[in-house]
Amino acid sequence: MQPFRYHVFVCDQQKPEGVPCCSARGSREVVDALRREAAARGLSAQVQITPCGSLGLCERGPNMVVYPDGIWYSGVTAKDVPEIVRGHFEKGQPVERLINRDEQAVRTEISSRPES
Amino acid sequence: MQPFRYHVFVCDQQKPEGVPCCSARGSREVVDALRREAAARGLSAQVQITPCGSLGLCERGPNMVVYPDGIWYSGVTAKDVPEIVRGHFEKGQPVERLINRDEQAVRTEISSRPES
Numbered sequence: 001m002q003p004f005r006y007h008v009f010v011c012d013q014q015k016p017e018g019v020p021c022c023s024a025r026g027s028r029e030v031v032d033a034l035r036r037e038a039a040a041r042g043l044s045a046q047v048q049i050t051p052c053g054s055l056g057l058c059e060r061g062p063n064m065v066v067y068p069d070g071i072w073y074s075g076v077t078a079k080d081v082p083e084i085v086r087g088h089f090e091k092g093q094p095v096e097r098l099i100n101r102d103e104q105a106v107r108t109e110i111s112s113r114p115e116s
Numbered sequence: 117m118q119p120f121r122y123h124v125f126v127c128d129q130q131k132p133e134g135v136p137c138c139s140a141r142g143s144r145e146v147v148d149a150l151r152r153e154a155a156a157r158g159l160s161a162q163v164q165i166t167p168c169g170s171l172g173l174c175e176r177g178p179n180m181v182v183y184p185d186g187i188w189y190s191g192v193t194a195k196d197v198p199e200i201v202r203g204h205f206e207k208g209q210p211v212e213r214l215i216n217r218d219e220q221a222v223r224t225e226i227s228s229r230p231e232s
Contacts, residue, residue, distance in 0.1 A: 003222040004188050009125060009168060048226060052125060052168035067183035070118050106119040110164060 002068070005046040006091055008034065010064040014049040022061035026077060027051075030062050033081040038089065047089045054095070066094075074100040083100030118184070121162040122205055124150065126169040138177035142193060143167075146178050149197035154205065157175040163205045172226035173216070190216040200202075 002064035010031050031051055038047045055063045058076040071094045075085070080098060088094045100106075126147050129136035146165055154163045166174045171179045189200070194213060203230040204210045216222075 001188055001217050001219045003219040003226075007181070007183070009166070012169075045223065050125070050169050050171065052126075053166050055166065065123070067123070068186055070184055072117055100117070101117050103117045103119045106117070107161065110119075 004048040006069070007048045007067045008064055009048065009050050009052040009055070010034065011053065011055045011061060013054040015058070016037040021054075021059070022058065022063055024059045027062040029039055030041065030064070030081065033078040037081050037085040041085055042049055043085065048052075050071070054110070056106050057102075058109075060100070063100070064103040069094070071076050072079070072100040073098045082094070120164040122185070123164045124180055125166050125168040125171070125183070126150065127169065127171045127177060129170040129174070131174070132134065135136070136175040136177070137170075137179075138179055141177045143178040146192050147196040149194040150201065151203040153197050157201055157206055159201065159205055163201070170226070172198045172222050176216070177204065179216070185210070185229075188216040188222070190212045213224065 010027055011022040012027045012031065013021050014023040029048055034049045038044050038049065055065060055075055057063050062076050062116055063074050064076060065071065065072045066088065083095050126143055127138040128143045128214065129137050132231070147165060150165045154160050154165065164217055171181060173179050173190055178192050179188065179190050181188045192214060194220065200211050222223040
């Protein structure tokens with residue numbers, strides 16, 4: 001089923017102090033900004049934002065993945081959020097400059113973090 | 117991109133004691149069983165298991181959603197996991213008896229939990 005048009009998972013994994021992770025790199029601000037901007041654009045019912053465990057690529061975070069599209073974004077900041085919401089979620093045009101297409105890196109890194 | 121064939125998100129949201137939630141209903145055991153069974157079937161590289169925040173429907177949990185398919189399962193237990201891994205992830209045949217098709221319930225419930 002598809003209760004929403006986009007289901008967005010944002011890594012908010014917390015790691016010990018000093019270890020790179022999306023949480024330490026501002027993922028909570030990204031989650032809050034996504035929800036705020038989606039609401040402001042009248043998209044709350046169509047765009048579901050769900051925090052999640054590690055997506056790998058911790059040192060490139062905050063990372064997020066948008067389904068069912070399968071678009072991965074890395075290095076997202078709260079400042080990027082309006083562009084993502086208006087471009088991708090409102091107009092269906094993913095934000096090219098933030099897309100991560102490094103499939104091999106995701107496969108390699110995430111498989112080494114079975115605990116996440 | 118599609119670094120894995122299936123990306124499985126399992127709610128492991130924790131709520132105050134006594135409040136129904138996937139965590140209290142055994143979601144951690146489901147996550148562990150999914151990883152164990154996927155590994156045993158040689159599917160670890162094709163099936164990524166990621167714990168996540170609330171998917172709504174807390175009193176029907178543990179809940180999980182499989183992308184890019186968009187198949188939602190509710191009331192999953194560790195005992196159901198071999199059937200899901202072998203049926204759905206190995207043969208591409210979702211486990212009908214566990215599928216949740218109640219789109220309206222997901223929309224209604226999840227939208228009332230913006231904090232999750």
